[in-house]
Every structure is written in C-alpha cells, then in structure tokens.
Amino acid sequence: MKNVRLIRHGESAANAGAATLDHSSIPLTEKGIEQAKRVAQSVGRAPGLIVASPFSRAQATANATISVFPDAPFETWPIEEFTYLDPTRCVNTTVGQRKAWVNQYWAHADPANIDGEGAESFLEFVGRARSFLDRLATHPAQDILAFSHGQFLNAVAWLIEREPPQIDAQAMIEWRRYEIDNHVPNGCGYVVTRALGDPLWSLSDSIEIDGAVRLGNVAKSAAATRVEG
Template identity: 50%
Template sequence: MSKEIWLIRHGESAANAGLPTKDAVSVPLTEKGWQQAREMAAKFTVAPDLIVTSPYLRARQTAEATADRFPNSPFETWQVQEFTYLSPVRCANTTVEQRRPLVDAYWKTCDPALIEGPGAESFGQMLDRVRGAARRIGASEASRIVIFTHGHIMQAWRLLADNPAGSDLTDMRRFLTAFQARPIENCEWLSGDAYRKVARS
C-alpha cells in the first residue's frame, strides 16, 4: 500500500527563542510557534488518516492545530521525542547558549554508545527509536500519516534514509555536519516516504 508520510518539526519553542527551560519535556511554544502551528494546519487539503505527536509539550501543542482542524482523524503519541543526549539533571533552567559547552563536548567524543548522564540516551538508542517509528509506520493501516516531532529526529531520519547501510558510528560522524549544513526550521516538513529504508537500516 502506498503511504504519504509527513514529518513536521514543532513550532518555535521557548528554548528556540533563547529562554531558559526547566527540562526538555515541558518546553512550550511561543506565540510565534502557535502561529506557525496554525499555518501548518491550514496547508493540509485532505484529512490525515493518522496524526502522531511526540510526548514533548512543544510537539503536542503544534499538533493540536491540525487535530482541531481534523477532529475525526485518530491522534496518537509515539516515542519520537527529541534526542536528549545531555543529562536533564545538568541542564535544568539553562538556555541554549549556556548549554553550548556541554553540547560541543558531547559531539566531540563521537561515541554512539555514550550515555552522558542520568536521563540521557545514547546516539545509538535514538537511532533505534527512529527505526522503531519507521517500522510502526509500515505496520499501520493508515496511508496518510502526519508526525509532529523534532529536529534531531528528522535529521536522523534523513541520514538513515540516505544511507541505510551505515553504522551508528559513521552516522554519528555525519550527523552534526548534516545538521549544521541543512538545518531543519520550525514547522518545516520532511517526506517520510522512505520509511522502509529507515526501518531496515
């Protein structure tokens, strides 16, 4: 069965706007983010067969506008939340700029098995979550699926789709370069039609 898959990054969040945030889970949208969510919802000309969101607040809030427009479309939460590679314990109530030294140190290690601290996950674990989402798409009876997720997840999807035979180590080496060279903006969408490649990677 042919499927049409949209992966959509959440709208502008408080963290994106440079504000301190308590943790990765509860970061809300800004007013600009809410407007972006409404504009995204207006782009759909056909109701999705399934609306999926990450459990993180900013993604759920972004998904609400589309769910409100299509109230008969099933709405599910999947484990497509942002890649939490820094320990939330260390990063509570900090801004993106304050976390930058920790971010740089993490990526410099280039160890896909590294778990940086309590509540963090490894790069390899994040890739496994992305593969799991692709397998779930394949198993779904829905043909038009909209997934509200996060930038790192979408970058990982793109990497796995482009090079399904890569290892976690080679993917990690390519990941940061790809992320910086082709950033995914708030409410940008990416086709997920290559889900079979991602699932097999």
C-alpha cells in the first residue's frame, strides 16, 4: 500500500497579514516554525521519501522533519502554490490588498487565462496536480511525506474526489467553491493511499495540526473516494 501524507506549510508571514515582496520566498512566522516542529514530532517513523515545494515556506516546514530523520531521502518537486496573479503587481501587497484582484480573477472563470509573466493558468495548475499524482504512483517509495500549499493540496483532493471530466469554466467555479469549503489550516493536510496494482487513488483521512489523523473528515464525506492516477 502506497501511503502519502500531504501537509500544508506552517503559518507564513503572508498568512499572518504581512506584505510580501516575492511569493516564493515568504518566510514562516514563529508560530509557523512551531507548527513545523509539531508536525515533525508527530511523524513517528522515517518516511521512505520527503518531498517539498520549492517555495521557502514549504522547504522550511519540511526541514523540521528532515532534522528528525536526516537519513530519509529528500526531493524538491514542482508542487508549489497556484500563482494566478501577476507577481509583479503583487509586490509589497497584503492578502487584504489583493482581495479585489482575487475576486475579479475567479469571477472571470477562464481556465486558460494567464494574468501576467510568472503567473500560470488554472489549466496549468490542475495539470501540475495531475502530474504529481502520476509521479507518486510510479515512485518506488511506499511511505511519502509531501510538504506543499493549501490550494495545491485541495487541487489534488478535488481531482481524487470529483474526477472532473474536463477543466472548463464550470469546473473552475466548482473547484473554487470546493477550495473555500475545504480550507486546509497551516500544518494540516490529507492522507491519500493506493493499493499495489490498483490504478485508483483513495482519499480517506485528514491530518490535524498535531499530525494525528482524523478519520472520515475529508471533503465532508466519511467514504474514501477514488480516481484514476
């Protein structure tokens, strides 16, 4: 059985309301550092692989677990957060200051839209989530711990639960609703599994801040859901 724990990074400065210069290098707050330590303490045994997004807040969260299991293999994969706004116009802005731009982007509901240089379309974002599931399926490690971001984790969960037949405007609207309804707190996440020889992924558990698994609480459903991977 392949077991993959997907963890959102600890609280970042942007999460706490600070303005940011670069979306990829936002640091953890003191609270975020403590959350990362709590996740590391909850892991229990060395995973077969530790994976992290290239963004510094995910790397810093992963480092807390790496320090506990220094011999565990570590890799950086392209599982960074969805950058849908032009990064250049977001310099020195807070989450609150970007709210109008965010609302406008999602109201437009164009999966192919790219807001500017350094941004990606919703189609590309979902494509990265699909590629992540494919890479997990073929990797030889059976126990994998991945440190990523809230929207990316919900893209993975949405693909598994909803199995969207196509990524059009309606799918984009539905994903946005799903992401809001299933907000992933800092230091929390999901567990996905795949039986040996099974072409389908199962999404069955959520992970609380202390790393404990709370059964039957993913996407407000007690039943595991499955998707081709």
